[in-house]
Amino acid sequence: MKNRFTLPILTTVLVVTSAYADDMSLLSSEKQRMYEQQQQQIDSGYEKLRYDWLSPINLKASSTYEKSASTSIHDTRQNVSAGIAQDIFRSGGITYSIDYAESKKDADTISMHKDIAGVNQQLITNVLNFRKNTLLLEQSELKLKNGKIEIFLKRKQYEAGDIDITLLNNALMNQSSELKNNTAIRFTLSQLRLEILKLSDRPIESIQLPTFSLIQKNDFLDEGWDFRYAQAQSRSSAQQYGQIKTSYLPKLTLSADTGLQRLNSHDLPSADYSGGFYDMGLQLSMPLTYNASAATQEAQSLYLKQQAEAADIKRQMAGQYEQAIEHISSYQRVIAITKDNLTSYGELINATKAAVDAGYKAGYDLQTIQNTKAIEELEISINEINIQIELATLYTMTRHSQELQL
Numbered sequence: 001m002k003n004r005f006t007l008p009i010l011t012t013v014l015v016v017t018s019a020y021a022d023d024m025s026l027l028s029s030e031k032q033r034m035y036e037q038q039q040q041q042i043d044s045g046y047e048k049l050r051y052d053w054l055s056p057i058n059l060k061a062s063s064t065y066e067k068s069a070s071t072s073i074h075d076t077r078q079n080v081s082a083g084i085a086q087d088i089f090r091s092g093g094i095t096y097s098i099d100y101a102e103s104k105k106d107a108d109t110i111s112m113h114k115d116i117a118g119v120n121q122q123l124i125t126n127v128l129n130f131r132k133n134t135l136l137l138e139q140s141e142l143k144l145k146n147g148k149i150e151i152f153l154k155r156k157q158y159e160a161g162d163i164d165i166t167l168l169n170n171a172l173m174n175q176s177s178e179l180k181n182n183t184a185i186r187f188t189l190s191q192l193r194l195e196i197l198k199l200s201d202r203p204i205e206s207i208q209l210p211t212f213s214l215i216q217k218n219d220f221l222d223e224g225w226d227f228r229y230a231q232a233q234s235r236s237s238a239q240q241y242g243q244i245k246t247s248y249l250p251k252l253t254l255s256a257d258t259g260l261q262r263l264n265s266h267d268l269p270s271a272d273y274s275g276g277f278y279d280m281g282l283q284l285s286m287p288l289t290y291n292a293s294a295a296t297q298e299a300q301s302l303y304l305k306q307q308a309e310a311a312d313i314k315r316q317m318a319g320q321y322e323q324a325i326e327h328i329s330s331y332q333r334v335i336a337i338t339k340d341n342l343t344s345y346g347e348l349i350n351a352t353k354a355a356v357d358a359g360y361k362a363g364y365d366l367q368t369i370q371n372t373k374a375i376e377e378l379e380i381s382i383n384e385i386n387i388q389i390e391l392a393t394l395y396t397m398t399r400h401s402q403e404l405q406l
Contacts, residue, residue, distance in 0.1 A: 081259025100239035107232035121396035147175035212391035230310035
């Protein structure tokens, strides 16, 4: 039987054929819109934070009617003005504010792409498991065919008195167990189909996946989404620490106000006036608070904690990478053993076919061996999919060259 899925020899090069790690093309249209809106939210939040240090221009307009308590003079006073109180120096705090906005945007963007990669990992793994269980179902059907042949032969032998009931009973029990396994596989296929429908609008048969290859360990560790997100959070905390630290240092504020004022005296026309005014000044201030040291230490501790978390995540990823390599090596050994068995089965089939043609063997023997050979061929394809699941998991956990250029 020809293998349905083939796996190239593992290489240590980064896959560049597809950007499936955080690409949204396989996801449902609703999920794509959700992530597009999330990106817009991130961009808007960045713009808001980047210019948050700029003070607003306050526009004011008033019209006041006044009556003197000591005289009978009535006045109408009207004002239109624009004023601002803008910090022009915060001991580096302004720079930290801008850098924090950028680092937070990076962290939020990486977090979103990390989520997309996680959804893609679920989808790809489910698709590969669906293909794997389809092959397992084929295997099960072939085992059931062999089971029927075995039961038929054992019953004949039992009726002829050549064997006791134990061997026939074992054959019946094995067939019952395989029927239950067959039912379980069909249930798994239906569940996987439903899980795939939750994530993608595409029919499962039309979903095309690339052939994943092994990526270099350094690329996996340095560009892993979890590690990059932890690093981005650490950078964001570093800028926050700078903001908090400088908020307790001197700052210089520019104050300015300009406008027009008009007075209309209803009783003394000579007192009427209308004209512009302005004022400008500088203010140097420094807060003196009891909790400055504690607040600064808290921010610094958070930054150092996240640095440690990033290092720990990288260590865990190294272990996960090595575990995947061990799993892949195990699957490869099973494939190699199975291929050796197929050679023996091929020789046995040829010998059995010759015996059947000569009338020395029954056709049941040839059918059983042919079914067993087909089961072993499917075993190779199943383990190739197992390898692809391991490789796809590593792949979707990592940012690749296509995203690096965005």
